[in-house]
């Protein structure tokens with residue numbers, strides 16, 4: 373892990389994919405996760421859940437199986453452990469071949485299997501390790517006995533980047549410490565952090581008497597309570613595996629730890645909500661559907677869960693330019709999306725409220741049908757009224773913590789930041805991303821201080837959130853922006869480069885191509 377809570381850079385001795393290709397071949401590195409876990413024949417949890425969530429999040433996932441369970445929605449009928457030597461064979465096979473960004477562990481049912489995992493991780497270093505210390509199934513079946521606790525505490529936890537115990541697992545790891553309140557969860561997270569993992573997420577789904585599901589995240593200095601309304605459903609089998617795998621998938625794509633955890637929690641909440649009425653199996657604990665994002669009625673809800681990669685080509689509209697070129701906001705947005713824009717912001721400073729609302733509603737429909745998120749600049753009222761996917765606010769707009777409380781946990785909130793201090797505050801207040809600039813001088817926003825590439829880099833380095841650069845950016849200088857060495861810089865936001873142009877579609881295509889090429893070169 374780097375200091376921002378992102379994942380480590382590749383070790384110096386790491387094999388490079390390009391070294392295996394001829395010089396003329398172009399390669400695209402796909403984010404890759406390895407799950408080391410048990411098989412669930414009912415496919416709600418374990419390896420099967422891990423594979424599904426990674427696929428749903430656009431990440432390749434390989435699997436090393438530690439045990440095979442005979443399991444369905446009624447419970448676990450039988451468990452068959454694989455011989456440690458064979459687990460080791462599987463580990464060697466994939467670790468010597470693939471370039472995993474993240475290894476995620478689930479069911480590790482014996483000390484010997486943990487030993488072979490540790491040996492292989494020492495032989496083949498990986499960038500990040502997510503440990504879900506699975507001990508008991510949702511139905512109450514013991515999947516890893518107490519004999520495992522000491523090797524977990526002494527050797528696995530110290531090398532983990534994050535551990536994700538539920539309250540029972542946290543209690544077992546802490547020798548029976550009672551966890552009955554959120555305050556107890558905080559104490560548990562702190563004590564677990566002292567065992568060595570860089571981050572701890574104690575999941576409070578099993579905590580009694582709470583209408584919210586509260587998870588406690590601790591980074592060694594600060595706590596975050598991540599809350600979401602409890603979904604009334606019996607289809608909860610596999611939530612733990614799904615959460616941990618989703619964290620691994622987001623880390624593999626380059627997210628910071630806190631962003632990965634937030635996305636994963638939202639992913640689980642949305643999957644539970646989407647699947648609350650489905651009936652699979654006759655038992656008490658049904659699985660849920662990881663691919664809800666593919667099936668949702670595009671008109672019914674938001675575009676999807678926020679993905680930091682959506683910041684890649686961020687098109688920000690401008691009423692003055694639309695008027696100058698005699699096009700409606702709707703036409704401007706359509707052309708930008710067709711040209712490759714990955715997220716849209718309506719920044720209409722002069723529009724009348726009624727007219728703006730009608731246009732915003734039409735843009736929401738277009739964006740939903742293309743699965744592109746739509747944010748509103750400044751106007752929380754318009755965002756609420758048109759059910760946009762979120763808002764972008766600046767330092768003199770409504771404060772982010774208030775925006776979050778008005779919009780709820782699911783909406784995307786972006787904040788403009790020029791300094792590391794502002795970036796830190798944005799993260800504390802619950803923003804999802806930072807817009808940083810003006811990077812270069814611009815005529816689009818008057819009296820806006822330019823921070824340059826150095827200022828942008830400083831903000832990126834201090835930010836635990838993904839960043840999009842803005843201000844004076846276009847085809848001629850986009851490459852120089854993308855090439856500052858900052859893994860959390862996800863893209864560029866542009867106004868005039870798209871909209872103060874004769875053909876929005878052509879310019880969007882050109883800029884998209886430039887960005888893709890500069891990304892390939894990093």
Ligand SMILES: Cc1ncc(COP(=O)(O)OP(=O)(O)O)c(N)n1
Pocket residue numbers: 686688717719749750764765766767768769786787788806807808817840842865
């Ligand atoms: C992506 C993105 N980044 C920064 C801004 C600027 O927002 P703000 O500072 O509130 O200024 P105005 O856009 O409201 O003039 C932005 N809009 N988008």
Ligand SMILES: Cc1ncsc1CCOP(=O)(O)O
Pocket residue numbers: 809810811813814815816817820842843844845865866867868869
């Ligand atoms: C809204 C905003 N915030 C900082 S610079 C800027 C304007 C960006 O416009 P352009 O891409 O035309 O320079």
Ligand SMILES: [Mg+2]
Pocket residue numbers: 749750764765766769
């Ligand atoms: Mg503003």
